Amino acid sequence: MACLEELKRHLSRMDTPQLTDAAIFAYKAYISGDMKVNFLQQINQAVVKQSPERRTYDAPKLLEVLAMHHTITEECFNAICRDIYRAVDLFEPVDYQRTSRVLVRFTVPLIHVIQRQLKRENMENLKMVNMLSKRTIDHWEEFSEYQYHCVARDLTLAGPPFMSLLTDLWSRNRCVPITIV
Incomplete structure (x- = not known):
């Protein structure tokens, strides 16, 4: 708790990679939910203030942490999406x-219901879905069967991408046999 308070005092001086590390720290820390959400909301605001910054950071992880705790705003979502466009060449399968998991949904563990929070709050990005679909198709050999299946499923549900991309995306899926008519 003292560490989190100390981090809060220095949020205004942190750059985006440091804000990402602070968000990951808060995500993994054993603290009350209200404190965590409050801290992540402050990180959300700090990311928006620094959005024109062009530094490389783990944008997918930051997007996931903020979305998981319902602390992401549309402005922050758009800023992180811009950074993802710039950094997609550095992506690994987990990214x-x-x-794709954030673009489509996240699960509320207490209710066991899949919600499409980002779509409901107009934070969807079809250009991102199409771009990620193209990149996934280009780098499909780097994915495990399970990873590829999850990404293909999530991108299909998030978009869906253009039909030509959708067909190509699922034709490379080694996890589920698909017959394309």
């Missing part, structure tokens, strides 16, 4: 998974 595709994180981004």
Whole structure:
């Protein structure tokens, strides 16, 4: 708790990679939910203030942490999406998974209901879905069967991407046999 208070005092001086590390720390810390949400809301505001910054950071992880705790705003979502466009060449399969998972949904564990929070709050990005679909198709050999299936499923549910991309995306899925008519 003292660490989190100390981090709060320095949020205004942190750059985006440091804000990402602070968000991950808060996500993993054993603290009350209200404190965590409050801290992540402050990180959300700090990211928006620094949005024109062009530093490389783990944008998919930051997007996932903020969305998981319902602390992401539309302005922050758009800023992180811009950074994801710039950093997509550096993505590993887990980054595709994180981004596609956030774009489509997240699960509320107490209710066991899948919600499409981002779509409901108009934070969807079809251009991002199409771009990630193209990149996933280009780098499909780097994915495990399970990773590829999860990304293909999530991108299909998030968009869906253009039909040509959708067909190509699912034709490479080794996890589920698909017959394309």
